[in-house]
Amino acid sequence: MALNRGRLARSGRLPCGHTIDSLWERVRSGASAVPDEHVARCRHCQTALEGLRALHAATEELAAEEVSAPPGLFDRVMRVVRTEARRGDTVPLVTGPDPASVSTTAVAAVVRFAVDTLPGQRLRARRCRVQAPPGTVDVLDVSVEVLSPSAAEWDETELRRRIAAVVSAHVGVRVRRLELDVVPLEPGEEAR
Amino acid sequence: MADSAADVVDDATLATRAADGDTTAFEMLLRRYSDRVFGLALRMLGDRAEAEDVAQEVFVTAWRRLAELAEPGAVRTWLFRIAHRHCLGVLRRRRDRRTDPVEELPETGGRAVGVGAGGVADPARVAEAGAGVEALRRALGGLPPPQRAVWLLAEVDGLSYAEIAEVVGASEQAVRGRLSRARTRLAEVMRPWR
Numbered sequence: 494m495a496l497n498r499g500r501l502a503r504s505g506r507l508p509c510g511h512t513i514d515s516l517w518e519r520v521r522s523g524a525s526a527v528p529d530e531h532v533a534r535c536r537h538c539q540t541a542l543e544g545l546r547a548l549h550a551a552t553e554e555l556a557a558e559e560v561s562a563p564p565g566l567f568d569r570v571m572r573v574v575r576t577e578a579r580r581g582d583t584v585p586l587v588t589g590p591d592p593a594s595v596s597t598t599a600v601a602a603v604v605r606f607a608v609d610t611l612p613g614q615r616l617r618a619r620r621c622r623v624q625a626p627p628g629t630v631d632v633l634d635v636s637v638e639v640l641s642p643s644a645a646e647w648d649e650t651e652l653r654r655r656i657a658a659v660v661s662a663h664v665g666v667r668v669r670r671l672e673l674d675v676v677p678l679e680p681g682e683e684a685r
Numbered sequence: 686m687a688d689s690a691a692d693v694v695d696d697a698t699l700a701t702r703a704a705d706g707d708t709t710a711f712e713m714l715l716r717r718y719s720d721r722v723f724g725l726a727l728r729m730l731g732d733r734a735e736a737e738d739v740a741q742e743v744f745v746t747a748w749r750r751l752a753e754l755a756e757p758g759a760v761r762t763w764l765f766r767i768a769h770r771h772c773l774g775v776l777r778r779r780r781d782r783r784t785d786p787v788e789e790l791p792e793t794g795g796r797a798v799g800v801g802a803g804g805v806a807d808p809a810r811v812a813e814a815g816a817g818v819e820a821l822r823r824a825l826g827g828l829p830p831p832q833r834a835v836w837l838l839a840e841v842d843g844l845s846y847a848e849i850a851e852v853v854g855a856s857e858q859a860v861r862g863r864l865s866r867a868r869t870r871l872a873e874v875m876r877p878w879r
Contacts, residue, residue, distance in 0.1 A: 513865060514865050514868065538777055540876070544871075544872030544873055547875040547877075548821070548871050548872050551818045551878065552840050554818040557721075560720055560727060561723075562719040562720050565737075566719060567715060567716070570741055571712060574711055574712075574748050575708055578706055581706050597706075598706035598707065598708075601705055602709070605702065605707070611854075617698050618702075619701040621705055622705075624771075640698070658829055665760070
């Protein structure tokens with residue numbers, strides 16, 4: 494196509510002064526584009542519009558194609574993730590001749606569950622740190638960030654009791670120190 | 686409406702939890718974005734096997750480095766950024782392996798997407814439905830990879846200029862320039878398919 498290729502590719506400007514980008518916006522807005530006398534009569538603009546219309550039609554088709562990741566991808570990624578997660582930090586549950594421990598990640602998941610499911614609320618736990626105080630067994634220090642809709646009213650004592658109870662029931666350890674960092678969420682922010 | 690919005694856990698929460706080692710949260714991120722990351726890689730590379738390798742690399746890298754993500758709400762752009770970097774790496778290695786000088790002409794520089802290398806099809810012969818989109822794939826394959834990436838992110842993934850700038854590590858002005866050059870070039874190649 495002899496459309497002043499080199500010059501056009503550099504500047505994106507047609508010999509008549511109109512830009513490819515402005516014509517593209519015209520094609521994209523379709524029927525709602527404001528009629529333009531110059532564009533209607535200019536052969537440079539008309540030639541460019543032909544290409545841009547063809548590009549627009551093919552682009553819509555390409556964007557509408559549904560591309561699905563291959564089925565094996567999910568399993569392969571999660572296998573790596575789970576293997577590496579198991580190698581994380583642990584805290585001791587019991588000592589003695591037959592010691593046992595639990596991963597901090599597993600305890601954090603239980604803490605988040607306790608926060609997320611506080612009855613009647615829509616709290617969301619985010620960052621959660623779990624540590625065993627040095628030399629102790631069966632006690633943990635926990636800190637958790639809690640996202641709360643700014644208008645929500647809930648009792649912090651109740652949440653603390655709930656976290657302690659759920660951790661005790663599911664992990665079998667006592668929460669010694671619990672740090673709650675409550676972050677207020679403005680309406681609409683949580684759906685981001 | 687409020688209910689359905691609240692039931693979908695937001696990206697920032699999932700990314701923060703995954704950074705803490707929560708595999709379930711990571712699994713949800715993977716489900717949410719694997720098609721789009723794979724799609725970008727496929728359209729950048731034009732090869733399913735390579736695109737799958739890139740997508741796998743992207744998510745394994747993401748899992749290992751999520752803690753470094755300063756803005757957890759931007760996890761989507763961050764995944765695209767990792768994917769973009771890996772795709773350019775694959776294309777660079779592909780180019781370095783080439784010895785045939787003909788294949789280094791700009792028109793065939795990045796292997797045509799979805800078809801064999803090079804080759805200009807005759808619009809009159811390729812008259813069946815979908816010919817336009819095939820021609821576009823081929824034309825995309827002929828763009829320099831940085832232009833192809835910017836064009837795909839804008840037109841297929843619908844990212845804003847600011848997001849694209851973040852993904853490709855360039856200024857918004859540079860993104861606009863690349864996009865404009867890509868559009869000009871594609872319009873020229875696509876004109877016979879009007």
